[in-house]
Each structure stands twice: as structure tokens, then as C-alpha cells.
Amino acid sequence: MIxxxxxxxxxxxxxxxxxxxxxxxxxxxxxxxxxxxxLSSYYAQDGNNAAVTGGVGTEExxxxxxxxxxxxxxxxxxxxxxxxxxxxxxSASTDNIDNNRSSASVMDARKYGNIGYTKKLLSxxxxxxxxxxxxxxxxxxxxxxGINLAKELNNGNTEFAFSAQAFIxxxxxxxxxxxxxxxxxxxxxRNSYNAQLTYSQVLSKxxxxxxxxxxxxxxxxxxxxxxxxxxIDQATPDIERLPSNRLKIPLAVRxxxxxxxxxxxxxxxxxxxxxxxxxxxxxxxxxxxxxxxNWTVAPxxxxxxxxxxxxxxxxxxxxxxxEFYTSDYDLSELNSTKYGLGIxxxxxxGLARAKVPFTKKVFMFNxxxxxxxxxxxxxxxxxYGASIGxxxxx
Amino acid sequence: xxxxxxNLLCLFLLSYTMTSCVSVAAYQKMHLNDKDMALGxxxxxxxxxxxxxxxxxxxGANGGKVxxxxxxx
Numbered sequence: 202m203i204x205x206x207x208x209x210x211x212x213x214x215x216x217x218x219x220x221x222x223x224x225x226x227x228x229x230x231x232x233x234x235x236x237x238x239x240l241s242s243y244y245a246q247d248g249n250n251a252a253v254t255g256g257v258g259t260e261e262x263x264x265x266x267x268x269x270x271x272x273x274x275x276x277x278x279x280x281x282x283x284x285x286x287x288x289x290x291x292s293a294s295t296d297n298i299d300n301n302r303s304s305a306s307v308m309d310a311r312k313y314g315n316i317g318y319t320k321k322l323l324s325x326x327x328x329x330x331x332x333x334x335x336x337x338x339x340x341x342x343x344x345x346x347g348i349n350l351a352k353e354l355n356n357g358n359t360e361f362a363f364s365a366q367a368f369i370x371x372x373x374x375x376x377x378x379x380x381x382x383x384x385x386x387x388x389x390x391r392n393s394y395n396a397q398l399t400y401s402q403v404l405s406k407x408x409x410x411x412x413x414x415x416x417x418x419x420x421x422x423x424x425x426x427x428x429x430x431x432x433i434d435q436a437t438p439d440i441e442r443l444p445s446n447r448l449k450i451p452l453a454v455r456x457x458x459x460x461x462x463x464x465x466x467x468x469x470x471x472x473x474x475x476x477x478x479x480x481x482x483x484x485x486x487x488x489x490x491x492x493x494x495n496w497t498v499a500p501x502x503x504x505x506x507x508x509x510x511x512x513x514x515x516x517x518x519x520x521x522x523x524e525f526y527t528s529d530y531d532l533s534e535l536n537s538t539k540y541g542l543g544i545x546x547x548x549x550x551g552l553a554r555a556k557v558p559f560t561k562k563v564f565m566f567n568x569x570x571x572x573x574x575x576x577x578x579x580x581x582x583x584x585y586g587a588s589i590g591x592x593x594x595x
Numbered sequence: 596x597x598x599x600x601x602n603l604l605c606l607f608l609l610s611y612t613m614t615s616c617v618s619v620a621a622y623q624k625m626h627l628n629d630k631d632m633a634l635g636x637x638x639x640x641x642x643x644x645x646x647x648x649x650x651x652x653x654x655g656a657n658g659g660k661v662x663x664x665x666x667x668x
Contacts, residue, residue, distance in 0.1 A: 242642035246650075266642055356618050395655070401634050403619050407626045411634040415655045451655035457632045465631040473653035481653035489631035497631065507652055532652045539647075543639065547630075572639045578650065586646070590639045 226356040228326045230277035237593040238270040248530075248582030251294035253377075255429040255438060256516035256528030260582055261293040278321045282332070285314040298427040299378045311338045315345070326353035343370040358403040368393040374426035376440060384440050391421035407459045417449040430526045431517040441527045443512060449475040465489045477532065478511035489543075499543035501574075509534035530580045541574030541586075557595070567592040 248260035266288040274280045288311040295309075315334025322328070328351040336343045347366030354360070370391040376384055397415040404410060428441035453471040460466065466488060473481040487501035510532040512525045519526040546552070551565040569591050576584040619627065626632065636644060648654035 238638055240638060240641070242639075244642065244646055246646075264646070266645075268641070270638065357621065358618055397655075403617055403624075403627060405617070406619050406623050409627055409632065409634060417655050449653075449655060451653065455634050457634060459626045459629060459632055462626075465629060467631065471653075473655065475652070477652070479652040481651070483653065499631070505647070505651055505653070510652060531650055535651070537647075537651060539643070543637075570637075570639055572643075574643055576643075576646070576650070582650065584646065584650070586643055588639050588642050 231274035242588035246584035250530040252529035420446040481507035503539040
């Protein structure tokens with residue numbers, strides 16, 4: 202019965218698509234310049250509930266992240282996008298995998314990259330594309346691929362977009378030093394598959410919204426091999442044990458409104474549920490204000506609340522007879538808040554520009570953005586982030 | 596789960612049928628084309644979305660990271 206209803210709804214939408222008047226509308230072609238974004242961020246956090254030490258102990262961590270994003274139009278309908286990233290992080294909790302502090306795990310790097318191709322069918326309002334990518338850490342590698350489709354309707358006032366991705370990941374398990382030779386994991390693979398459908402709609406000259414639903418399915422080793430769990434009924438800890446699959450369903454609504462020529466109200470709400478027992482609500486509000494043609498300031502606030510996973514209990518509360526257990530506070534009941542400020546400087550003709558020798562092209566330092574944030578979790582974790590973004594055009 | 600999917604499809608359908616008559620011409624989209632009106636996260640937010648995905652059990656539906664990288668630190 203439900204399947205019949207779904208078929209009916211999909212058929213109705215399909216029929217409605219076909220009857221939408223386009224009035225000779227043609228979607229916007231690619232610009233004739235390449236965009237290059239260099240983004241860099243520093244993040245630091247501290248708390249006292251590290252999963253590596255069973256839900257107690259330092260969560261001190263710093264992360265210096267850098268991303269280069271290049272978008273190159275091949276012509277008015279085709280483009281190539283590439284992203285390269287390098288995160289350098291130090292983690293006091295990861296260092297506690299071994300009892301010998303300042304071992305090799307105190308600092309590590311994550312390298313990642315992906316490349317994608319996008320094609321627009323301008324007269325049909327249709328866009329499609331595909332991408333592949335990789336990431337690597339000292340104990341973790343991942344390859345991924347995905348597709349994306351989008352259809353504009355109603356003279357560009359409506360869009361349906363679909364994307365799907367698969368991440369094929371592999372662990373090189375490291376166990377807590379005192380448990381090596383005593384414990385093992387059933388598999389070293391972790392795969393994630395996700396599909397997202399987004400509906401975007403212009404509601405007036407100053408208001409637009411989007412609805413998104415995503416399904417994320419994970420299978421394989423979903424626990425972390427060096428997370429310890431301590432028990433109430435035995436002295437020896439074990440490593441974290443979690444089910445081998447997990448289904449996550451987030452639903453999100455965005456509503457952006459420009460009540461005056463200078464102010465934009467950006468709002469976002471997400472409901473999330475999964476079969477680990479976590480239900481969550483997330484609300485985000487950002488208020489970009491255009492001081493003048495060049496400068497924009499954007500204060501923002503985010504609130505998140507979630508129920509705890511049914512597999513979570515704090516330090517030394519689990520019993521050893523349970524099948525699954527974790528003391529990772531990321532999966533606990535928690536409320537978190539984040540607030541901060543963004544500043545963007547976007548002069549009409551860029552911050553600097555120079556002619557590229559032997560060509561007619563101009564290289565322009567187009568804009569610069571800064572963003573600082575403070576993140577607090579009511580479990581006691583506090584984090585600070587600062588990031589800078591520079592956009593260049595060629 | 597089926598109930599959620601069914602309700603969501605109904606919501607999509609309702610939103611679509613209610614708003615498909617709205618047609619703002621390209622020359623009237625000055626405010627909608629404001630970069631801050633984009634219906635997506637800003638590029639600089641990607642770092643924060645990443646650490647939030649690690650520090651909270653919930654993630655997704657914002658174009659952010661949903662796989663790749665253990666997030667175990």
C-alpha cells in the first residue's frame with residue numbers, strides 16, 4: 202500500500218515536471234574564468250572524556266587544516282572541479298593508545314583529494330556530474346566516488362537535485378598497548394553509502410528555501426579499535442564494540458530571507474535519527490550584514506541537542522556481558538552551542554590584479570574571508586576555531 | 596522508517612504544488628543572487644561541519660562529510 206502511494210507521488214511529480222512552462226528559459230552558463238579558493242583553519246579543543254581512555258582523560262586536540270579548491274570551466278557547459286586537502290593534527294587522547302606519551306601517534310596528517318566533472322544541458326535546465334576521491338591517515342585509507350543530478354524547473358525558480366556517494370574505507374587497526382594480542386576486530390573495512398535528495402524553491406524576490414533528505418548506510422568496522430571501555434564487573438578493559446551496520450536519516454530545511462538591502466537571514470534546521478538510538482535536532486542562524494559594497498559581517502549561532510546512543514555508558518558502568526558498548530561521549534546525550542563571527546571583504550575589482558604574461562587573462566585576488574567560532578558541549582568539551590579563505594580568479 | 600519516508604515525500608509534494616506557481620524573473624533576482632542567499636553552506640564552514648560531525652553523533656543533510664576518515668581523535 203505504501204509502495205503504491207510512493208509510486209503515485211513520484212508519478213504525480215513527474216507529470217507536474219512535464220507540464221511546467223519554461224517560457225524559453227535557459228539556465229545560466231559557466232563563467233569564462235577559473236575560481237581558485239585557498240582555505241585554512243586552526244581548531245583547538247579540550248575536555249575530559251576521551252574515548253581512548255574509556256570516557257575519562259584529556260580530549261586535547263589541535264588541527265591545522267588546509268584546502269585548495271579549483272574550479273575550471275572547459276566551456277559554457279562543462280567544468281572540472283578539484284579539491285586537495287591536508288590536515289595536520291595533534292591529539293593527546295590518541296597519544297594515550299600507548300602508555301608511553303609523546304609516541305608517534307601524538308601528531309599525524311590526513312591527506313585527501315577529489316576531482317569531479319560537471320556538464321550542463323542549458324536549454325533543458327539539467328546538470329549532471331561525477332567525482333572520485335581519496336583520503337589517507339596513518340591507520341585509515343578511503344576511496345570514494347559519487348554522482349550528482351539536478352533539474353531546474355519553473356524558469357529556474359525550482360530545482361530538484363540528487364546526489365549519491367560511496368566511501369570504501371580500510372582500517373589498519375591499532376589497539377591499546379595493554380590489549381595487544383588479547384583483542385581483535387571482525388573486519389578492517391568500513392563502507393558508507395549515502396543518497397541525498399534536495400528540493401529548492403524561490404518563494405518571492407527576497408525569500409527562498411530548500412528541503413533535503415539523506416539516507417546514509419554504513420557497514421563494517423564502525424567502532425574504533427583503540428577506544429577503551431572499562432567495566433563495572435571486571436578490571437580488564439576491552440576495546441569499543443559496536444554493531445557492524447548503521448542507518449542514519451537526516452532531514453533538513455533551509456530558509457534564507459533578505460528583509461532589507463543590507464541584511465540576510467540564513468536559517469537551517471535539521472532532524473536526525475539513526476538505529477544506534479540517537480535522535481537529534483540542530484538549529485543554525487546566521488545574519489550576514491552588508492556594511493557597504495565591500496564589507497560584510499556575519500554573526501552566527503548554532504544549537505544542537507541529541508539523545509544518547511543505546512550503546513553508550515560512561516566510564517566503568519558497562520557490564521562485560523553486554524554485546525555492544527562504548528564510552529565515546531560523541532555518542533552520548535549532549536547539548537552543544539556554537540557562536541562566532543564571519544567577516545568578508547569583496548571589493549568590486551578585487552584586492553589585487555595582474556595581467557598574465559603572454560595571454561589576455563587577468564589574475565585577480567578576488568576576496569578574503571575570516572571566520573572565528575567558539576564551540577561548547579555540555580559534557581565539558583570546549584573548542585575554538587579560526588579560519589581564513591582567499592578567492593582568486595583567472 | 597517507512598512512515599518518515601512517506602511523510603517526507605508528502606511534504607515535498609505539498610511544498611512543490613504550493614509553490615510551483617511562484618515565478619520570479621531573472622531580472623528580479625537581484626536579492627536572491629546575493630552570495631549570502633545561497634542555499635548551502637559557505638566554503639569556510641566546511642571545517643566546522645567537519646569537527647561537528649566528529650564531536651556529535653549526528654551528521655548529514657548539509658553537504659558535509661558523511662564518510663571517509665575515521666574521525667577517531
